[in-house]
Structure formats: C-alpha cells, structure tokens
Amino acid sequence: MSMIAAFYGGKSILITGATGFLGKVLMEKLFRTSPDLKIIYILVRPKAGQTLQQRVFQILNSKLFEKVKEICPNVHEKIRPISADLNQHDFGISKEDLEELLSSTNIVFHCAATVRFDDHLRHAVQLNVTATQQLLSMASQMPKLEAFIHLSTAFSNCNLKHIDEVIYPCSVEPKKIIDSMEWLDDAIIDEITPKLIGDRPNTYTYTKALGEIVVQQEGANMNIAIIRPSIVGATWQEPFPGWVDNLNGPSGLIIATGKGFLRAIKATPMAIADLIPADTVVNLTLAAGWYTAVHRPKSTLIYHCTSGNLNPCNWLKMGLQVLATCEKVPFEKAFRRPKADFTTTRFTTHYWNAVSHRAPAIIYDIYLRLTGRKPRVMKLMNRLLRTISMLEYFINRSWEWSTHNTEMLMSMLSPEDQRMFNFDVRQLNWLEYIENYVLGVKKYLLKEDMAGVPEARQHLRRLRNIHYLFNIALFLIIWRLLIARWQMARNVWVFIVSFCSKFLSYFRASSTLKL
Numbered sequence: 001m002s003m004i005a006a007f008y009g010g011k012s013i014l015i016t017g018a019t020g021f022l023g024k025v026l027m028e029k030l031f032r033t034s035p036d037l038k039i040i041y042i043l044v045r046p047k048a049g050q051t052l053q054q055r056v057f058q059i060l061n062s063k064l065f066e067k068v069k070e071i072c073p074n075v076h077e078k079i080r081p082i083s084a085d086l087n088q089h090d091f092g093i094s095k096e097d098l099e100e101l102l103s104s105t106n107i108v109f110h111c112a113a114t115v116r117f118d119d120h121l122r123h124a125v126q127l128n129v130t131a132t133q134q135l136l137s138m139a140s141q142m143p144k145l146e147a148f149i150h151l152s153t154a155f156s157n158c159n160l161k162h163i164d165e166v167i168y169p170c171s172v173e174p175k176k177i178i179d180s181m182e183w184l185d186d187a188i189i190d191e192i193t194p195k196l197i198g199d200r201p202n203t204y205t206y207t208k209a210l211g212e213i214v215v216q217q218e219g220a221n222m223n224i225a226i227i228r229p230s231i232v233g234a235t236w237q238e239p240f241p242g243w244v245d246n247l248n249g250p251s252g253l254i255i256a257t258g259k260g261f262l263r264a265i266k267a268t269p270m271a272i273a274d275l276i277p278a279d280t281v282v283n284l285t286l287a288a289g290w291y292t293a294v295h296r297p298k299s300t301l302i303y304h305c306t307s308g309n310l311n312p313c314n315w316l317k318m319g320l321q322v323l324a325t326c327e328k329v330p331f332e333k334a335f336r337r338p339k340a341d342f343t344t345t346r347f348t349t350h351y352w353n354a355v356s357h358r359a360p361a362i363i364y365d366i367y368l369r370l371t372g373r374k375p376r377v378m379k380l381m382n383r384l385l386r387t388i389s390m391l392e393y394f395i396n397r398s399w400e401w402s403t404h405n406t407e408m409l410m411s412m413l414s415p416e417d418q419r420m421f422n423f424d425v426r427q428l429n430w431l432e433y434i435e436n437y438v439l440g441v442k443k444y445l446l447k448e449d450m451a452g453v454p455e456a457r458q459h460l461r462r463l464r465n466i467h468y469l470f471n472i473a474l475f476l477i478i479w480r481l482l483i484a485r486w487q488m489a490r491n492v493w494v495f496i497v498s499f500c501s502k503f504l505s506y507f508r509a510s511s512t513l514k515l
C-alpha cells in the first residue's frame, strides 16, 4: 500500500495555477493515485471568454485526464473551481468561498506564477511575491492545514554557480520591494529594474528568489517546503510519455527546429541541459507534501528537482536527438528541412542569423507578396530570434545543484512509493525521453496526426529538391556576374573549360586505344 497515496485520501487540497502546465499534471496524478481524496479547490480566473466551469471542462476533456476519468468517474464533482485573480487584493475571492477554503483546506500547492522572462517588474512582483505573501497569510488562518508546498525554480539563484538547498538573501528585503511597487511609477521601475535584478538575467528569476524569502519569513510557523525544478519538460512516463501543452522552455524551440525555422542557435554544446520531466516534478512535489505533513521537519526544506548532477545530458546530445527525431518523424508543412547547428561566437551568430534566418524569411515573404498573400514569415522569425535571445543565458552556462534533501526524501519512501512516486532521474534514458518529447510536441502541441507522416516526408523531399535547385541557380548567377566583371574569373573559367576538354579528349583517345 502506498503511504503517499493513502495520505492524500480524504484530504481537501488547494491548488493555485492548476490550469497551468505543472498544475494540470499535479491534479491528474492526485486523482489517479488517490481517487478517494475529498476535494481539490482550484483558484481560477475567467479567461479568453471562458467561464470557470468551461475551463475545468476543457481540462477534464483533454487526453491527459483520460485515465483519471476511468479510475475516478466522478472527478468533476471533486474539483471545485473558485474564482480568483492573484493580481487582486485578497484575490477577489468571495466571502463564502474564502470561508470554505479557510475552514477545510488540509494541503496547499502554490504553483501559480508568471513565468515570462520579460514581464514588467511590477507585475512579476505582484504575482510571484505579493500573491505568495497573501496566500501564506490565508494559509496561516487555516486550522486544518498540514502542509504548504511552494513551487519555485532552480534558477532563482542562477547568479550563483553552485546552489545549495538553502534560501539565499537578496540585496533589498522583499517587503520593501512590495511596498515600493505600490507608489513608484512605471518609468522609475523601469530605471531601477536592472539595478535590482543585478546579475540575474530577468525579472522572473529575481522575483522567484524574493518569493522564496517571503515563504521563509511568513511561513515560519507553518509546515512548509519549497520545490525548485530546473527546466520542466514533457512527461517521462505518466500518465503517458511526451505530454506537453505549452511553448515554454525547450518546447517552442523544438517546434522551431522541426519546422525548419531554427537553423542556428548560440549555445555551449557541452553545457548541461538540465531538463526535468513534468511527472518527475509532480512526484517529488507530492512526496514532499506527504513528508512535510507527516514528519514535520523543524525547518523549511528546499528540494532541488534537477537532473544535471545525477544523470547529466548536454545541449549537443539533446540537439542531435531532436534533429534525428524530426528527420524520422517530420513535422507537417515545414518551412525548411530541419537542420541546425550551434554557434559559439557573436560574429557567427549574427552571420547565421542573417544568412539562415532573415534571408530565407525575406525571400519567402517576397514570394507570398508576389502570390497575393500576406507576408508573415519575417514577423515569426523576429519573434523566434527574440525568444532565443531570452533563453541564451540558460543554454550557455552550467550550474551545480546539490540534492541532499531530495535524496534524503527518496530514501524515506517505501519501495511501493519509490515506484509509484518515482523521482529518481538516474533511471531516465535521455535519448528515449527526447524522442518522446518531440513526438509529444507533434501530437499534443501541434495536434498533428501520425497518419500525415508520409506526406510530411514527401514535403521534405520537395524542399530538398528546391534547396538544390536554388543553390545551383545561385551559383550560376554569381559565376555569370563574376565572369562578366572580373578578368581573373574569366581566366579561371577558360582554364577549367580547356582542362575539361583536354581530359575528355584524353579519355576518348585512351578508350579507342584499348579497343
């Protein structure tokens, strides 16, 4: 019998960010392994013209929840969406809902965050720091609370090279930052942002670090744990391999590679690609929830959910496997054949951006214009190059994360729990995982049918022929221009022609002699 699954049975659980990538995988696993849990409250905001119920309906009707609906047919009765916007004071939760939440909740999983790298500091502070503080204040009024699990990121201290499972101080106290965001205007915030974030690359990592300090300060009297995943990728095993539903992290770049948009990227091939599958993160999160509630460690434990020190993979291995899979099972309607390389200097990056990214985009847009269609490729390309520039920091460095707490937690699990809530990445086969990831991107993100693969292969063959024809035509044009304008080129041309004709006559003469 699984101790963890039994622990969540009969519990009332509050999840923030349940409509996000990790939140959905977390909810799915909870229902699948503890179908007897009492209720899951989720804080949801109405979005894109959908009501809360419609958003829940959409999640439950996705492929991710197929198994859950078999195991727990009344799953829809066990999800209680609560209208809440974490940007608002008190989250805009109604009085009745708040009372129910406060009186019933046993466990809180705080996943909601803005994960955008370019968010304005005011917004990132509001969501990643102030909202965390408010949620902790609510949690402190929950009489039945057994554990509060906060999702942070392994990159919250990415300004350091070696990162321990401890909370590091920031130069300015989070409370001062929260206060100042209330009265400073946007222009001044823009001006001080680089100074505040210091040697971190963006407002995301900075505000996640502030969020951790808030958790430590405000949750001193609660059972709290912090999970720090690295780069979360598609699922490894559960509920099935390769599930992913957003473009964050590597997923967007896998699409760009498979569709032939991305041809060169500035990366350090041997730097560690610290990916971690979403289901591994969720298993560790649930195990940490159990451990925190049952064993009540004296201090707030931080768990690094990373792969680099236990089972390292580098960007070269990942890139090559992405390309190999895209060749084996191509994406539909590719712009160019998937073929990419790493660049290592600014100069070569600029060069390949001009030659392999911008030039083909311009040519294709001209073609679209000439055929009466709206040009769109250059816009897409600029967006891709902007995204790459934001991710570059993370693919040109390696970090070392210590994982003592994570390994300790693994050792505390029964053999049954180690199997059911497996977060031991040493067992992960990277080549298999990356192949499934690429296939998952194709099926679940791009919604492409595997039946279309032969046609996609045919399309790639056509692109290859166009590529050859284009290169031959380009060569001839350049050569013709050189001959017309440059004596040296004409001399070389005369030399090549006379050499070829001599070779041919020698070949003819020698074959006549043999006869």
Ligand SMILES: CCCCCCCCCCCCCCCCCCCCCCCCCCCC(=O)SCCNC(=O)CCNC(=O)[C@H](O)C(C)(C)COP(=O)(O)OP(=O)(O)OC[C@H]1O[C@@H](n2cnc3c(N)ncnc32)[C@H](O)[C@@H]1OP(=O)(O)O
Pocket (backbone or CB within 6 Å): 115, 116, 117, 118, 152, 153, 154, 155, 230, 231, 232, 247, 248, 249, 250, 251, 252, 253, 254, 257, 265, 316, 318, 319, 320, 322, 323, 340, 341, 342, 383, 386, 387, 390, 391, 394, 395
């Ligand atoms: C010898 C031979 C060698 C051969 C070598 C082979 C080489 C092969 C190379 C091939 C490589 C294959 C791929 C592997 C490379 C992987 C690199 C992965 C790097 C990942 C690093 C991540 C580090 C993360 C560290 C921290 C982790 C976390 O804690 S949080 C989670 C991470 N968060 C994110 O990823 C968010 C990032 N996104 C953003 O910040 C923003 O979206 C943006 C700034 C990137 C864009 O903002 P913008 O306002 O312009 O756009 P937005 O409104 O958001 O979206 C507009 C449209 O763009 C789409 N979109 C969004 N994000 C992405 C994305 N990441 N990639 C692509 N497209 C994206 C979005 O859906 C919108 O589309 P439309 O709706 O159609 O308009």
Ligand SMILES: NC(=O)C1=CN([C@@H]2O[C@H](COP(=O)(O)OP(=O)(O)OC[C@H]3O[C@@H](n4cnc5c(N)ncnc54)[C@H](OP(=O)(O)O)[C@@H]3O)[C@@H](O)[C@H]2O)C=CC1
Pocket (backbone or CB within 6 Å): 016, 017, 018, 019, 020, 021, 022, 023, 043, 044, 045, 047, 084, 085, 086, 087, 110, 111, 112, 113, 114, 115, 127, 151, 152, 153, 154, 208, 228, 229, 230, 231, 232, 233, 246, 248, 249
């Ligand atoms: N993905 C990754 O690579 C990593 C993620 N993490 C951490 O894991 C956690 C979950 O990340 P992930 O699932 O990928 O993120 P997503 O962007 O997929 O999900 C974010 C969630 O937060 C919710 N949210 C955002 N703003 C608000 C708001 N104002 N009010 C209510 N809800 C809001 C979103 O709701 P809505 O659907 O309405 O937008 C969504 O449910 C985050 O804390 C993140 O920092 C850590 C390391 C890596």
